Amino acid sequence: MLKKDEGAVLRSGKSGTSSRIVTLLGRRSGKIRLLAKGAAKKDSPFRGALEPGAVIEAVYYYKDGRDVYFLKEASLLAPATAGSGTLQSAASLLAALELVDQITYAGNPEPKVSELIESYLEIGESADSLLLFLAFETKLLDALGALPEFGTCSACGREAWGGRYDPVNGISFCASERSAPAETIPLSEPVGRLLRDAAARTFSEFARLSAEEGARKTFGLLLHWTYTYHVQGYRLPNALKLLK
Ligand SMILES: [Zn+2]
Structure with a gap:
């Protein structure tokens, strides 16, 4: 079943060679871990949306037997500003x-x-x-x-x-x-x-x-x-x- 929530990306790290694992503080779902398959690739549609401090709308789903959710879509509501200032x-x-x-x-x-x-x-x-x-x-x-x-x-x-x-x-x-x-x-x-x-x-x-x-x-x-x-x-x- 697909779920949707908005929230701030608290943490983002690599998972394997091509994916990223993201910690999102969802407004309704609370803290969730999302696996973004292929997000480390150059042409990934997730690019820019998974930086720590970005606020995103995430569409995700759950697979039995795993303790993470899978990120299907991420749209940027506010970009991460941590890289732009002093x-x-x-x-x-x-x-x-x-x-x-x-x-x-x-x-x-x-x-x-x-x-x-x-x-x-x-x-x-x-x-x-x-x-x-x-x-x-x-x-x-x-x-x-x-x-x-x-x-x-x-x-x-x-x-x-x-x-x-x-x-x-x-x-x-x-x-x-x-x-x-x-x-x-x-x-x-x-x-x-x-x-x-x-x-x-x-x-x-x-x-x-x-x-x-x-x-x-x-x-x-x-x-x-x-x-x-x-x-x-x-x-x-x-x-x-x-x-x-
Ligand atoms: Zn006193």
Whole structure:
């Protein structure tokens, strides 16, 4: 039976000498692996549609006894932009694709995650590609229902900016709290502003912002450790190494 879905290509690799195997985040079907026979050949009709970061409409089918689907047709809805910008913006896009691949599972569609990665892929250049990636991580936590209440003290309920964040438990403490555990990350007001902007603004609004180096670094650390403790499958994306 033929199926049809739209979504972002998260990953694409060779299979044998002439085919490609593609990981697609389908809007309705969730993460699926598609074998595109003959896609590595020069005259393949799939050419250009299977690059990581492309958004495509895929027609595919299943064969008994195989754990992959077979791609029949692919039409490009939005081309992959990772190859066209600076190394920084390419790395930021590839890191987001890698992250989504890590935290999504076959048979479990996540419409909010699909919408988020597709809107992230629409952004071209930004003032600070790493900062924009951190906004993506913030919104992804929100889409997964795992965004901690960074700004509220878990002990007294008052504002926690100026206090500390405990990534192990995903809770914050205001500056006057003495019960905070030893392993915490400082929650300065500039970091608070970045977190609020990342959660509330669109990617194109956020792409115009810049951040002071120290605040950006803390913002990144805070997200990295939140993912490490609270999001299954997460590890630091390899593409981020290009952003250093
Ligand atoms: Zn407090």
